[in-house]
Amino acid sequence: MKTIKILPLTLLFIAVFAVISCVEDDDYDIPSVEFTEPNIEANTTISIIKSMYAGSLVDFTAASNGGELIMEGYVVSNDEAGNFYKVLILQDTPENPTAAIQLDVDVTSMYALYKPGRKVYVKLNGLGMDNLNGVLHIGAIQGTSVGRISATNYTDFIIRSGEIATMVPKVITPADYSDNYINMLVQIDNMQLSLPEVGLPYANASDTFTVNRNLKNCDDESSTILRNSGFAAFKNELFPTGSGSIVAVFSKYNSDYQIFIRDTDDINFNGERCDPPLLECTGTSGGTQVIFDENFEGTTEATLTSEGWININANAGTYKYSLRSFSGNSYMQTTAYNSNENPYEAWLITPAINLDASTSEQLTFKTNVGYYNGDALSVYVSTDFTGNSADISDATWLAVDAILPQGPTSGYGTTFTNSGPINVSCLEGNMYVAFKYLGSSTGITTTFQVDDVKVTGN
Template identity: 30%
Template sequence: MKKINLKIAFILIITAFAVFYGCIKKDIDVTPNVPYVDFKANKSIKSLIDGYISGVDTIKEDWIIKGVVTANDESGNFYKTLYIQDDSAAINIQIDRSNMFNAFKVGQVVYIKLKGLCLGNYGGMIQIGFPYTDAGSPTCGRIPDVFVDDHLFRDSMPGNPPTPLTINDINTLNDSYKGKLVKLTGVVFETPCEAYSLDYSATSNNIIDKQGNKIVLRTSNFATFRAKGLPIDTGTVIGIYSTYNGAKQFAIRDLNDVIYQQPCPSAFVNIVNESFASGTLGVFKQYSVLGTDVWNYGTYSGKYYAQITGYASGTANEDWLISPAVNMDAYFDESLIFETATKYDNPAGTLKLYWSNNYSGTDNPNNATWTEIAPINLSTGNFTWVSSGNIDFSAISGNKVYFAFKYTCAANNKPTWEVTNIRLRGKKN
C-alpha cells in the first residue's frame, strides 16, 4: 500500500512538472523578438540637413542618425517613403521596398547608418537616398531593397510618435517645420465633400485657416481613403508638412488624422473621367456624319486632348465625340466639367454639348433624340484653354445616358476645337 502511494505521488510530481514546464515553454515561444542596436547616433537630423549644399551629396563619413517614424506607406499616401523625426528636425528616406509599415511602424525608433547613402533635394525637401548614375548624371534615388537592412536598424518595439506641433495660423509654417508632424487647428476644407483624390492622379485640395490662409492638402490616387469625401465643418488636420518649389503642402497618413464632427455623408465619385493621356480617344468614340474630318487624339506642350479641324478637307463637316453609356439613375448631384481651346475662323456655334437617353451607342447619332445643354462656357480663340465650370446634370435621368460634343463647320468656316479633362461626377445612391 505504501509503495502504491509513493508511485502515485511520484506520478503526480512528474505530471505537475510537465504542466509547469509546458507553461514556461509556451511563454517563451510567444515572447516577441525585440530589436535593439548596440551603437549610438553621432549626428542630429538638423546638422545633417544643415550640412547639405546642393546636388547629390554622397556620404563618406561614419555618421549615424536616430529618429522616430512619423509616417510610412501603410495607407498608400506615402509611396516608398519613411518620415522620421528627432528633437532637432525631420527628414524623409526614399526606400525601394513595399509594405514597409510592417517593420517600420509609426512610433518605431530607427537608427540609420548613413555611410554610402546620399542626400538629395526634391523640390526643396532634403531627403536620404542612394546614389545612382542616370544617363550619365548623378542622382539620389531610392535605397535598393537589398541594402535597406544594411543601413536601417530598429531599436525596441514601436512606441508613441512625437507629439504634433500645433499650428493655428498657416503663415507661421516655415522651413523649421519641414517633414515634421504638424497639427492644423480651426481649419476648413475649401471644397467639402470632394473626394480626397481623383482615381487617375494625385489631387490637391485647399485647407483654409481662420485667417483665410491656405495650404494644399496633397493626396495620392493610391491612398486607400482617396474616394472618401472631405469633411464639412471646422476641425483639426494632422499630417506631414512639406514644400514643393516653395509652395506649402500637407499630407495626412490616414483618416484618423482628420478630426471633424461633420464628415461628408456622401463623396463625389468620377463616373466618366477622361484626360486622353493614353494617346487615344480613351472611353469616347467618334462618329462622322458629314465630311472626311474626324475627332482625333492630339497633344501639345504636355497637354492631351481630343481634337477636330475642318481644315484638312476644306468641306462642311458634322462630327460627334460621344461618351460611354452612363446609368444616371445610380447617382445624384451629377455635374459635368471639361476644358476647351479653339482657334481659326469663327468658332461661335460650331461646338455644342448634347445628351440622349435613347441613343443606341453605335449608329448615326441623328437617329436618336438629343437635348442641347446651353449655354456653356467655351474657349473663344487663340488656343486659350477655358474651363466650362460645373454644368448641372442632376435633372438628367435614365440607365443608359450618353453625352456628346457635336462639331459642325461650313466649307468657308473651319475652326479647330480641342477638348480635354472631361469629368462627369456624382454621388452614389
C-alpha cells in the same frame, strides 16, 4: 521501401509555433517575446546632416572622413493606407522636433517594421542626400543625385530600436509655414475643406492620379494644399465637410507648401463650418434692364478709381489687381506669385450699384485662371459697406454661389468662365460686389482674371 515519418501532433504544433514566432514582431498582432536592442549609437543629428547640404549631392562616405556617420530619429510616416509610397520619414524627437528628413526606400508596406513612433538608427555611409523639388532626400547615390535604397539591403542602413514613442504633433498655423517644418508631424487647427470642393472624395474614384484638395483656415482664410494619392485606400471616401484639426506630415513641392495625411484618422473635422453667410435670394431674377455693366474696355485704372472702384492690398503691400489686355480683351488680374506676401490679400470692389429703382436683379461676371494651384478668389456682396476702403472689415459680406474655374495648372485658360446667374433680387439700396483674392507667395499663387461684371433687372 521508403519510410515516411509523421510528427506527433504535439511536436507539429510546437514546430508551427516556432516558425510563426520567428516573424518580425510588427508583421502580425503577436506580442513580442523578446527584442534585442541594437549595439549602436548615434554620433550626429538630423539637423547637422541637413546642414551639410550646400546645393549639390552630399556623399556621406566622403563626408565622414574615414569615420562612420550614424543619426537617429523617430518614424513619422505610415504607408499602411497607401498615401505614402516607398518613403520613411523621421524627425529628431517625438515631441517639439527641431528637424526632420525623408529616406527613399524601394520597399512597400514599411509600416510592418517601422510604425509611427519607432526609433531607428540610420547608418549614412554608402548613402547620399540631395534636394528634390524643394525637399531634402536621403537615398542610394545614383549619378549626381539619389534614388531609393535597395530592398535587398535597406536593413543594413536602417536599424530598428526597441523604443516606440508616442508622437505628439507640433501645432502650427498657416502663418508659421516655412522650410523648418518640412517632414515634421504637425497639427493645424480651425481648418476645413474649401467650399467649392465640399461633397468631393479625398481623390478621384475613377483613376489613380494624385489629387490636391484645398483646405481653408477659419482664422486667416488662407489656403493649404492637402495632397492625396490616387492609390490611397481612402481615396473614394467623401471628405469630411465640417471644420476642425488636421494632423499631417508637412512638405513642399518646389515653392508650394503642402501636407500629407497618413490615414483618415488624422482628420478631425467634426465642428461647424466657418464659411461666411451665403446670399440666398428666392423668386425670379434677370430682366432686360442693364443696371450696371463693366467690361473694362477703353478704360484705365485711374478712370476706374474715379468711378468708385476700390482696388486695394489689405496688407498695404504693393501688389493688387491690375488692368490687363490680351487678344483685344481687357480685364482685371491679380496673383500672389512673386508678391513676397504671406498671405497676399487683395480686394477689387465695384462702385455702389443702386437697386431701389429695379426688381428681379441678377448678377453675372466672368473669370479666368492661370497656373491654377488652388482656390484664391471669393466673391461677395454687401449692402452696408460704406464705399470707404477703410471700412471693408466692418461691412457684412455675403458669399455668392458662383461658378469659378479650377484649371489649367500650366498656362492660362483659353476662355472665360461665366459665373452663372446669381439672384440678388432680395437686396435693396446700394449693393457692392467684391472680388477678394487670398493667396500666398509660398502657397496658393493662382492667377485670377475678372471681366464683364453685370447686373440686370426689370
